[in-house]
Amino acid sequence: xxxxxxxxxxxxxxxxxxxxxxxxxxxxxxxxxxxxxxxxxxxxxxxxxxxxxxxxxxxxxxxxxxxxxxxxxxxxxxxxxxxxxxxxxxxxxxxxxxxxxxxxxxxxxxxxxxxxxxxxxxxxxxxxxxxxxxxxxxxxxxxxxxxxxxxxxxxxxxxxxxxxxxxxxxxxxxxxxxxxxxxxxxxxxxxxx
Amino acid sequence: xxxxxxxxxxxxxxxxxxxxxxxxxxxxxxxxxxxxxxxxxxxxxxxxxxxxxxxxxxxxxxxxxxxxxxxxxxxxxxxxxxxxxxxxxxxxxxxxxxxxxxxxxxxxxxxxxxxxxxxxxxxxxxxxxxxxxxxxxxxxxxxxxxxxxxxxxxxxxxxxxxxxxxxxxxxxxxxxxxxxxxxxxxxxxxxxx
Numbered sequence: 001x002x003x004x005x006x007x008x009x010x011x012x013x014x015x016x017x018x019x020x021x022x023x024x025x026x027x028x029x030x031x032x033x034x035x036x037x038x039x040x041x042x043x044x045x046x047x048x049x050x051x052x053x054x055x056x057x058x059x060x061x062x063x064x065x066x067x068x069x070x071x072x073x074x075x076x077x078x079x080x081x082x083x084x085x086x087x088x089x090x091x092x093x094x095x096x097x098x099x100x101x102x103x104x105x106x107x108x109x110x111x112x113x114x115x116x117x118x119x120x121x122x123x124x125x126x127x128x129x130x131x132x133x134x135x136x137x138x139x140x141x142x143x144x145x146x147x148x149x150x151x152x153x154x155x156x157x158x159x160x161x162x163x164x165x166x167x168x169x170x171x172x173x174x175x176x177x178x179x180x181x182x183x184x185x186x187x188x189x190x191x192x193x
Numbered sequence: 194x195x196x197x198x199x200x201x202x203x204x205x206x207x208x209x210x211x212x213x214x215x216x217x218x219x220x221x222x223x224x225x226x227x228x229x230x231x232x233x234x235x236x237x238x239x240x241x242x243x244x245x246x247x248x249x250x251x252x253x254x255x256x257x258x259x260x261x262x263x264x265x266x267x268x269x270x271x272x273x274x275x276x277x278x279x280x281x282x283x284x285x286x287x288x289x290x291x292x293x294x295x296x297x298x299x300x301x302x303x304x305x306x307x308x309x310x311x312x313x314x315x316x317x318x319x320x321x322x323x324x325x326x327x328x329x330x331x332x333x334x335x336x337x338x339x340x341x342x343x344x345x346x347x348x349x350x351x352x353x354x355x356x357x358x359x360x361x362x363x364x365x366x367x368x369x370x371x372x373x374x375x376x377x378x379x380x381x382x383x384x385x386x
Contacts, residue, residue, distance in 0.1 A: 068320070068385060068386055069310075069386045070310045070313070070314040070320045070386055071314060073307055073310045073311050073314060074310075074311055074314035074315050076311075077311040077315070078315075097297065099296075100296050100299070100300070103292075103293050103296065103299045104290065106293070106296045106299035106300045106303060107293070107299045107300070107302060107303040107306065108303065109300060109303060110299060110300040110301065110302060110303015110304045110306065110307060111303045111304070111306050111307035111310060112307060113300065113303065113304050113307060114266055114303060114304035114305060114306060114307020114308040114309075114310075114311070115307040115308070115310070115311045116307075117262075117263045117266045117267075117304060117307075117308070118266050118267055118269075118270040118307070118308045118311050118312075119311075120263070121263040121264060121266060121267035122267050122270070122271075127261070127263045192261060193261055193262045193263055
């Protein structure tokens, strides 16, 4: 599966999102995905539409290595706040339980999440978590998929001219995975946080 | 040392803060200490003064266990923002490297830190970290001091009528430790973040 997606030679049809009418969370049509990290927070907002969802905005909030961490956190919060002022998403999806190398890394990743979540919560969005493996499973069909495979599939699902930057691709993948999860009745609904 | 402080029977003079003129960071006279956690973020602002520093405000931002985490984070950011609007601190001190039970706990503690740091950074304060052991060492004279011992010594140093709530006491201890650290030339200055 990974080879198929990342080789780019064999064409497979882009997966279409299932019908969402009447499903849980069906009211959410504008979905923000966020992949927070101090130096490069990916974000993307999609609007559910036919024949395929469209990207309203996507990007990466870069913070130079020389910046103090607190300055990065303020930048992340500000950029997300500005983005949500322009594009009125009603729900946000963020990664659930994930791996970190050690406690220090986990705390620093948590700080970036906290900075992101403040802006999102203050903008009134509902916030859900989906585990990274479930996102990959939903997008690529394989929980251990590599970043490039995710980016390429995101590109195809959203009919983008080129693959998004890796962090933005992860954010868009979260939004797409939420749309899929919401479209069917499932025992493992995304966790609200 | 611990017994001396927590027994409350033997009187020892409250330690006075050393002279701060001419020392590094001497320009900071209004110091915010923050001890972030999702359910109970302690904070305290002190103003350096003679004969002893005075508390401008202190408290704990409580969030009920039933609240979603993101709601707590928004509350923490909002309360600190409001507090800094009323009391113009110029520097903030937060715990440095600390212990967490596991990665999940570390991420969640990190989220509370991120929410706090966004408000503090957006209010323009400089932000420093001091390790918990160094705070206890500075306040109680013993790096392994217990919370109650810290709270009692904070009470005495600030001439408070009663010991602050534990989280607020930790926050005030951070501010006091910063004042002490700043008052002398040291090879282990607080780390700016």
